[in-house]
Amino acid sequence: MDELINIFDFERAAAERLEAGVLGYFAGGAGDEVTLRDNVAAWRRWRLLPRALAGVGEVSTAAEVLGGSVSMPVLVAPVAYQRLVDPEGELAMARAAAAAGTVMALSTLATERPREVAAAAPGGRRWFQLYCFRDRAVTQALVDEAVVCGFEAILLTVDAPRGGNRERDLRTGFAIPAELGVPSVRAALGVDREVTIAETFALMDQALDWDDLAELAGSSPLPILVKGLLTAEDAELAIRHGAAGVIVSNHGGRQLDRALATGDALPEVVEAVEGQGAILVDGGIRRGVDVATALALGADAVLVGRAALWGLAVGGEAGVRQVLELLRGELELALALCGCADPSQLGRGHVRRAPATSVYSG
Numbered sequence: 001m002d003e004l005i006n007i008f009d010f011e012r013a014a015a016e017r018l019e020a021g022v023l024g025y026f027a028g029g030a031g032d033e034v035t036l037r038d039n040v041a042a043w044r045r046w047r048l049l050p051r052a053l054a055g056v057g058e059v060s061t062a063a064e065v066l067g068g069s070v071s072m073p074v075l076v077a078p079v080a081y082q083r084l085v086d087p088e089g090e091l092a093m094a095r096a097a098a099a100a101g102t103v104m105a106l107s108t109l110a111t112e113r114p115r116e117v118a119a120a121a122p123g124g125r126r127w128f129q130l131y132c133f134r135d136r137a138v139t140q141a142l143v144d145e146a147v148v149c150g151f152e153a154i155l156l157t158v159d160a161p162r163g164g165n166r167e168r169d170l171r172t173g174f175a176i177p178a179e180l181g182v183p184s185v186r187a188a189l190g191v192d193r194e195v196t197i198a199e200t201f202a203l204m205d206q207a208l209d210w211d212d213l214a215e216l217a218g219s220s221p222l223p224i225l226v227k228g229l230l231t232a233e234d235a236e237l238a239i240r241h242g243a244a245g246v247i248v249s250n251h252g253g254r255q256l257d258r259a260l261a262t263g264d265a266l267p268e269v270v271e272a273v274e275g276q277g278a279i280l281v282d283g284g285i286r287r288g289v290d291v292a293t294a295l296a297l298g299a300d301a302v303l304v305g306r307a308a309l310w311g312l313a314v315g316g317e318a319g320v321r322q323v324l325e326l327l328r329g330e331l332e333l334a335l336a337l338c339g340c341a342d343p344s345q346l347g348r349g350h351v352r353r354a355p356a357t358s359v360y361s362g
Contacts, residue, residue, distance in 0.1 A: 001315050001322055007286045007307045010323055014085070014313040021174030022084050026309055028168030031257030039253050039284030042263030046293045047354045054339025061332050063343045065301045066153055066223060066245065066278050068125055071101030072328045073343050074291055076320075077282050077305035078129035078155060080109035081176060085313040091120040093312055096320035098124025100328070105129050105155055105303065108142060109200065113183045118149040129155040129227065132212065133188075134205045139216075141188035147221055154220055155247065156213065159228025161206040164255040210241045217242030225278065228255075230265040232272035245278030245300075252283055252305055263293070270298030288330020295343050296351035 004010050015023055029036030061072040076097045083089035090112040097104035098121035105127040106117050114128060128146035133139045143154060169175075181194030185203075189195065205212075217224045223244030228251060229235050235246050248266050250259045262283035273279055281294050282303040294302050304327070311323035335343065338350050 001319060004314070004322070006326060007310065007323060010307070010310040010314055010319070014310040018085060018313055021169070021172040024168035024172050025081075025166075025174050025176075026079075026085070026306065028166055029253035029257065030164035030166055030255055033253060033257065035250055035257050035259045035261065036253030038261040039250070039263070040286060041284070042261035043284055043287075043290040043293050045263065045354050046297070047352050048289060048292060048296070048334065048338060049350050049352060050337045051339030051350070056336060056339055056341050058341065059332050059336045060342045061328055061335065063301065065103065065280075066225075068103075068152065070103060070125070070301070072291075072324075072331060073295060073299075073301035074285075074324065074327050074331070075103040075127075075280070075301055075303045076105060076308045076324075077303035078105040078107035078110075078157075079305045079309050080107045081111055081180060082309065082312060083111040083180065084176075085309060086316050088316060089312075090117050092317035093308065093320055094121040094124055094126065096308075096311075096317045096324065097121070097126075099317075099321055100324040102324065103127055103152075106146075106151070108184060109182055109197070110184065111180055111182075113187060114145045114149045114151060116183075118151075126151050127153040127155055127225075128222075129157055131157055131160070132205045132208055132216070133203050135203065138185070138188045138203065142184055143220060143222070145184065145187070151222065153223045153225055153244070154216075155225050155227045156216065156243075157227045157251075158208060158213075159249065159251050159255050161208070163201065164251070165257070166254060210237055213238065213243065214241040217244075225280065229269065230260050230262070232268040235269045235272045239273060239276045243277060245280065246273065247303070248279065248281040248283075248299070249303075250283055263290075263297075266294065266297050266299060285327075288327050288332070289334050291327060291331045292334040292338065292346060293351055296346040296348060298348070 063073040090110045094117045103125040108131045128151040176197040186195045225245045226238040226243045227247035281299045311319035
C-alpha cells in the first residue's frame with residue numbers, strides 16, 4: 001500500500017478490488033448523485049489563509065471531542081455492513097481507530113454487535129449510531145447494550161425515514177445478502193435467525209418528531225448527537241430538545257439528491273448552535289485541508305465514512321490505519337502552514353469563501 005499516497009488513491013484501489021454491486025452500494029448516492037459530488041466540491045469552495053511568522057514550532061493534531069481526548073479531530077463515521085468489504089469488518093475498523101487514537105462510531109446496521117466491537121478494541125473510544133424502532137423496547141435494548149459495552153455517545157440518525165433513490169443498486173441488482181444479517185437488531189428482537197435489511201427498515205419508526213428526541217435525550221444515560229441536520233432551524237430545535245450536539249450530514253448524499261452540501265450548510269449551523277453543543281460534520285472529507293476548513297468554520301471534529309471504508313477494502317485494519325494517518329499528516333501540515341499549534345487555534349480568520357468563477361476566467 002506504500003504507493004497509495006492519498007484518499008483518492010485508496011478509492012481507486014478499492015474500486016478495482018470490490019465486486020460491482022458492493023462498490024455501488026458504498027460509493028453510490030441518491031438519484032443523479034448531485035449531492036454526492038457536491039459534498040466533495042463544497043470544501044473546495046473555501047480557501048485557507050496561511051499565516052506567516054506565527055512562531056509555531058511543534059504542531060499537535062490532538063483535540064477534545066465530547067469531553068474526551070482524541071489524537072486528531074478525525075473520527076470514523078458509522079458505515080453499515082462492513083463485512084461486505086473485509087472478513088473482519090467492524091472489528092478491524094475498531095482496532096484501527098483505537099490504534100490511531102480516535103473514535104469509531106458503530107452503525108445499528110453493523111455486522112458485529114457492540115459487545116464484539118468493544119472486545120476487539122477495549123482501549124478505544126466508541127460511539128453508537130442509532131435508528132429508532134416503532135417498538136421502543138427494541139430501541140432501548142440497542143441503547144442498553146451500547147451503554148454496558150462502554151460506548152460514550154448515541155448518534156441518532158434522523159435523515160433516513162425512508163431509503164433514498166439509490167439507482168446504482170437498481171442497475172446492478174445488488175441486495176444485502178440475507179445471511180449477513182444485523183446481529184444487534186436480532187439480539188434486540190430476541191430472535192434466533194438472521195434479520196434482513198428489508199425487515200429491519202420495516203420495523204423502524206418513520207414518524208419520529210422533536211418530542212421523541214426530547215424523550216430519548218431525557219432517558220438516555222449517554223449524550224445524544226442528532227445526525228443528519230443541514231439547517232439552522234433544525235440545529236436550534238435539536239439543542240432545545242435535549243441534544244448534546246449535532247452532526248451536519250446529508251447521509252453521504254445517499255438520501256435526498258440536491259440536498260445542500262455539508263460544507264455549505266456548516267456555517268449557519270455553527271451560528272445557530274452558538275456554543276450550546278458539539279458540532280461535527282461529515283460528507284466529502286477527503287483531505288487534511290478539508291478537515292482544517294471544517295474546523296476553521298466552527299466544527300469540533302469531522303467524521304469520515306467512505307475514506308475509512310476504502311482503507312478497509314484495500315488493506316483491512318492496516319489499510320484503515322494508513323488512511324487515518326494520511327489525513328492526520330495532511331492536517332498537521334495545514335495547521336503548521338496556517339500558523340496554528342493545534343486544531344483549537346483554527347478559526348474564521350483562517351478561511352474565506354473562494355472567489356466566484358467566471359466564464360471569462362482563464
